[in-house]
Each structure stands twice: as structure tokens, then as C-alpha cells.
Amino acid sequence: MVSSFKEKGPENPPKKRYENLINGDWMAPSDDEYFVTSDPATNEPIAEVARATAGDVDAAVTAAREAFPGWRDTGPPTRGRRIHRVAELIREYEDELAELESIDQGKPLSQAKSDIKGAARYFEYYAGAADKLEGKSIPVGPDQVDFTVREPYGVSAQIIPWNFPANLFARGVAPALAAGNAVVVKPAPTTPLSAYRMAQLCFEAGIPEAAVNVVAGGGETGAALTAHEGVNTITFTGSVTTGQAVMEAASENITPVTLELGGKNPAIVYPDADVSEAVDSISTAIFTNAGQICSAADRALVHADVYDEFVEQIVTVAESYQLGPGLDDPEMGPLNSEGHWKKVRRYIDIGRTEGATLATGGTTTEEEGEGWFVPPTVFTDVDNDMQIAQEEVFGPVLVVVPFDDNDDVVRLANDVEYGLTAGIFTNDVRRAHRVAREIEAGNVYVNKWFGDTDQTPFGGYKKSGIGREKGLEALDSYLQTKNIAINLTRSTSDDLPGA
Ligand code: NAD
Numbered sequence: 001m002v003s004s005f006k007e008k009g010p011e012n013p014p015k016k017r018y019e020n021l022i023n024g025d026w027m028a029p030s031d032d033e034y035f036v037t038s039d040p041a042t043n044e045p046i047a048e049v050a051r052a053t054a055g056d057v058d059a060a061v062t063a064a065r066e067a068f069p070g071w072r073d074t075g076p077p078t079r080g081r082r083i084h085r086v087a088e089l090i091r092e093y094e095d096e097l098a099e100l101e102s103i104d105q106g107k108p109l110s111q112a113k114s115d116i117k118g119a120a121r122y123f124e125y126y127a128g129a130a131d132k133l134e135g136k137s138i139p140v141g142p143d144q145v146d147f148t149v150r151e152p153y154g155v156s157a158q159i160i161p162w163n164f165p166a167n168l169f170a171r172g173v174a175p176a177l178a179a180g181n182a183v184v185v186k187p188a189p190t191t192p193l194s195a196y197r198m199a200q201l202c203f204e205a206g207i208p209e210a211a212v213n214v215v216a217g218g219g220e221t222g223a224a225l226t227a228h229e230g231v232n233t234i235t236f237t238g239s240v241t242t243g244q245a246v247m248e249a250a251s252e253n254i255t256p257v258t259l260e261l262g263g264k265n266p267a268i269v270y271p272d273a274d275v276s277e278a279v280d281s282i283s284t285a286i287f288t289n290a291g292q293i294c295s296a297a298d299r300a301l302v303h304a305d306v307y308d309e310f311v312e313q314i315v316t317v318a319e320s321y322q323l324g325p326g327l328d329d330p331e332m333g334p335l336n337s338e339g340h341w342k343k344v345r346r347y348i349d350i351g352r353t354e355g356a357t358l359a360t361g362g363t364t365t366e367e368e369g370e371g372w373f374v375p376p377t378v379f380t381d382v383d384n385d386m387q388i389a390q391e392e393v394f395g396p397v398l399v400v401v402p403f404d405d406n407d408d409v410v411r412l413a414n415d416v417e418y419g420l421t422a423g424i425f426t427n428d429v430r431r432a433h434r435v436a437r438e439i440e441a442g443n444v445y446v447n448k449w450f451g452d453t454d455q456t457p458f459g460g461y462k463k464s465g466i467g468r469e470k471g472l473e474a475l476d477s478y479l480q481t482k483n484i485a486i487n488l489t490r491s492t493s494d495d496l497p498g499a
Helices: 054-072 076-092 095-106 109-127 165-178 195-202 219-228 242-251 275-291 305-320 336-356 409-414 429-437 474-479
Strands: 002-004 015-020 020-022 025-027 035-036 045-050 144-152 154-161 182-186 213-214 231-238 257-260 266-269 299-303 355-362 379-380 397-403 421-424 443-446 478-486
Touching: 002 054, 015 266, 020 054, 020 195, 020 299, 025 219, 045 195, 054 144, 054 154, 054 213, 054 219, 076 095, 076 109, 076 165, 095 109, 095 165, 095 195, 109 165, 154 165, 165 182, 165 195, 165 231, 165 474, 182 219, 182 443, 195 213, 219 231, 219 242, 231 242, 266 275, 266 409, 275 397, 275 421, 299 305, 299 409, 305 355, 305 379, 305 397, 336 355, 336 397, 336 443, 397 409, 409 429, 421 429, 474 478
Parallel strands: 015 045, 154 182, 154 231, 182 213, 231 257, 266 299, 266 421, 299 397, 379 397, 421 443
Antiparallel strands: 002 035, 020 025, 020 213, 035 045, 144 478, 355 379
């Protein structure tokens, strides 16, 4: 949770102070304002963090601009080796990073370790791409040589949410650096800590210090970064509303944006599905990280023939979860902040008011200081038009919508403004192929969930975003194409535009 240091008071001081990390130096914020990041399981302050001002953001962008030409011109094999070294260091410091992430974010330690391993994988994967960023030769005829080169943009702004802080740092920073860009990272105000450590590991690996800068803060810091004319490309992961603000700010300087936004992801369970396999996948996909996952399976569309069996099994699984502080490595930790806990509670109230059946969960700790816990919650008898079926709750709340028309369920699945992920549970291979094509989502899983890896493109249709992260496609967000045409003969007046 975030509160200002002054509000928290000196009687319960945080253990540590983090300044802005600019040009490899710890720099105090220009207006001397700090905020506190706390353990969401206990509400105990962990650290005091510099709130970067517009002036601090300007210093970070200036440092990155100065570092850019040197990093761009570093030979691709050297760039790749240093990026690979970052991965080795992340693996070496896995325990430390996972503990930091677990206490700051709230997630169970084993899930934090999995995130950190994933962060290392991004650096490994993109390290291998650094010397393969090839252009192409275009056969325009004997009198001209025509080819393309792929060049980095310059300064990449990385705006990161609080659900997978270190992992999403790596998802954006690794391809940005591999392509030769310098970065300015703005972590989310409730989970800034792992970003500083990841940046330090980049320095240790030989990435120029000014090429990776970290400025923490909330919306104002993010807005100063996205509106900065020295930023050449923006990667934003977060909510649709903030994504819209980022796009608007970016329009001032025509800065390209990659937006990874929310989802309300359908999991269709057909009557021929293996129900226990579907329950296993869907429960993991909605209750991991306390449901704070953009690609969570948060809307199950279940055929009437298997509905009762599905509900009975998933309620049993939901009720088996043990909750506790992340560092104790329970099955589920707290939500990340008080503000988010209030939002999830509000949606649970909305579900009740709308007439959905609360099959399990829904209770939350009432008193401040007990941590921001919400148990696995399942709403059944949900109508797809209800607010809890249309809007992203971003918590451990599954809505189960019954259906009985196999031909109509794809319409229901697509009947939301989002289009991030979707799952199909069926043993009919023809249906799986056909429905996978009809679903409006960037990622479709069949008889599993979270089928994407660091090697596969990930991103949204509709309001879930623009552009793709992961895989080689992510590099398109960090490279621009230049076409070079070289005349081999004497120029003629026939060379007219539009010819
Ligand atoms: P958020 O939009 O509130 O904040 C995201 C980041 O933007 C934070 O760092 C925040 O400080 C910053 N920010 C806030 N106002 C800003 C502004 N005006 N200009 C620039 N930056 C600003 O989102 P959140 O609550 O931190 O994250 C949850 C959301 O993120 C959910 O909707 C979730 O689905 C989405 N998400 C998407 C993906 C994906 O890959 N598609 C991954 C993780 C999370």
C-alpha cells in the first residue's frame, strides 16, 4: 500500500530508503518527497521510496539519451553477451529477488521464484536475438540496391504494474536493450523494490549504467515520462483507463505505444470436456497470485450438462486454499494494496446485488492491519450481462456463466470489450480449431491455461491492447525500419514520387 512518509509518521519507520536510480547513481528526489511501500500481509512499512518529480524524470531521460548512441553501437555479440549475463545474475540472486518481490507484492514465495526464473528467461531469450536483428534485401531491379535496416528507437519508457513487477521489468527491458535502446523504468508505487535490484544486476552485467534508469512514483511520475519529448517509444502495462491517458500523452509527440491492458477472459467448458482437468486449469488460472493476473481465467462459460459437476469441484478446490503472508509460502497471499482490496470487495458486493449466487468465499478481513486478504471466491448463476461478468475484477473471483447452446457460446465469450486470453476445454479437435479461430483474443489456450511462454507473442485484441510482448514479435516495439535505396546508374528525371 502507498502512503506518504509524513502520514505514516516516524514512530513506525521503514527500514530502508531508495532514491531515484539515474545514471547509475542514487539521486534524492528534487522536492525531497518520499512514499512508503508496505508488506500487504501485515501493513508494516518496508521501505521509503523517492517519488520522482517531472525534473527527476527529465534527468533520467537525459541520462538515457546520452547512453543511447554508445549502447546502440556496441557490437551485437557483446550486447547479447551482457544481456545473457543479466540472466545469469538473476538466477544467482533468485532467492533474494523472490523474497523482495514476495514481501513487496504479497505473492507466495514459490510463485515469486517462478516469476524470477521467468525474468531470467526473458534476458536469455532476447540475448540470443541481439545479433539476429536482420533487415532484408528487396529486388527492385538491376539499377538499384534496396535494403532495410532495423534500428532502435532511442529511449524506451517502461511503465510497469504491480502484479508481476520483476517479471514485467524483464519482459520489457530485455528486448528493449537487445534492440539497442536505453530505458527509463517507472515501477508501480506499491511494488517498486525489485526494479532497483534488477537495474543493479544490469549494471553488474556490463550494461552501461545510464542505459537503465529507475524512477518510482504514481500517476504524476508516469504522466511526466509519457509526455516527455525525449522518450521515443513507450511500453505500458496496466489498466485500460491509464492506457488511454498514456495514448493521449503520447499523441503530443507522436510517440509509438505498446499497450498491454486488462482482460475478462472466457474459459469455455464444453459438455465433452474432461471436467476435472478443466477445474484444475481454471482454478490455477484464477487463484494464482490472488487472481491479480491480466490473463486470468476469470469468466467460466460452462455447458449445462457439466455445470453442476464443474461448480461442485471448483468450489471444493477454492475452499482448500490456505491463505497467509507471501514469505510463509501459502497457496494464496494477500491482495497487493488496501486500495485494490477495496475495489475487489466492491465487486463482490456488486455480484451479490446483481443476484449472482455466492457459492463460496466473499468474506474479507475487516480490520486494518490484518493484511489485505480475500479468499477464493466463486459466483455461480451469473448472467454474461452482469457487471461482474463484463468488468475486470483483478482478484480471486471467478464468475461461472451457464450455457446450453454450443453454437451461441462463442458470441457470449466475445461479448465483452476485452480480448486478451481465452480457453477452450473440449475433446473434439474440430471444435477446438474452429472455436480458437472465432474467439476474439490475442491468446487462445486449448485444454490448458497459460499456454504462452517467453517465446510466443502475447497481447490483446479490442481494448486489451496494442502490439505484442514476448517472442520475436516484441522486438517490433523496439525497432524501426529504415529502407535504403542506392542508385547504381546515372539518376534520371523518371524517378518521381508515387511512380
Ligand atoms: P494502472 O493502470 O493503475 O497502473 C499501471 C502503471 O501506470 C503504474 O506504474 C502506474 O503508476 C502508472 N500510471 C498511473 N497513471 C499514469 C499516467 N497518467 N501516465 C502514465 N503512467 C501512469 O494498472 P495497475 O492497477 O497497476 O495494474 C493492473 C492492470 O494491469 C489490470 O488491468 C491488468 O489487467 C493490467 N495488466 C496487463 C498485463 C498484460 O500483459 N496485458 C499484465 C499485467 C497487468
